[in-house]
Amino acid sequence: MPFGLKNDGATYQRAMQKIFDDMLHENEECYVDDLVVKSIKRKDHPKDLLEVFEWLRRYQLKMNPLKCAFGVTSGKFLGFLVLRHGIEIKQAKIDAIVALAEPRNIHELKSLQGKLAYLRRFISNLAGKC
Template identity: 60%
Template structure:
């Protein structure tokens, strides 16, 4: 019999949530490889719709019953005794895959038409009613302004923790920023162990360049099915950069996706043609769902 322990976790609002530590049980469970939707494709699928309704399943996981034979495996100890779940709890290894499978079965004939589903988050979309959007507009995919403002208001990092916070915010916007890895290259040496944190002019120039870029961020578009895609790859001295684009009805190229990453020490030794091949392989791995 498996018996797990309870763990108190502080929520963002300061309240305490009591969770069950299922790590030992999860390590003994085989993984359910049922695929989750690709977030980028779900975002692209909303373009052109004039109304979007977002819904979150209320205690979604708890709406699915545990198999009776598996209930006792979820047992956990409390000061009042040992209890187990009769419904699917949060924290088990395969609950996300199980819930996604159920949602796809329920919304089978609606998915990718007027419903998109990512686990317990649903989007119902319509092309018939005009409306204004906060971060998705008729003309394309835009960065949420609050995400931009959070970076523009940031002072220069004073320590490694503040630098990690900056890089975390930039990672959220990486699809929109061309050659992000190259722009952040001056920061990389500060992330190394046993290197004193010293914000110099090179770092400051890179930080200001990123802020300047975000003052006028690009508007991306969703790919039009059946229309050729254009892939640009570039190998910088220490990074690779990719742009996925597509021509619109007027023949103008529109950006769909920016992608970049730093090279490893071994990759820095590659010849120029090998670096271009590296960029091509990287783009295929990350953007294969578009092809």
């Protein structure tokens, strides 16, 4: 697929979802070109990896070995820190919002809203009144 098309990301995502349909959300997560193979039990991880590799080979997809990490219990995925017990946000993202000055115009307010939307799953009662 040629790069630079407006819909190339969405098209690629749909293709990946079709390829990994049986594995998605069970032992594999995929977002465009980011792929995470997850296993509940450590002993199942080699089998889960092998299954993903077989699908990649079947559809002639290649991975960059320099961007791969195998057998880890935590790592970055889509800007979040994925841990065994759940996901966390990087402290630097929180510090950046705390350090922001009060919005002075509509553009700065919308920028703040966008940053808060990114963190909304980590802030209880974000939409509630103070």
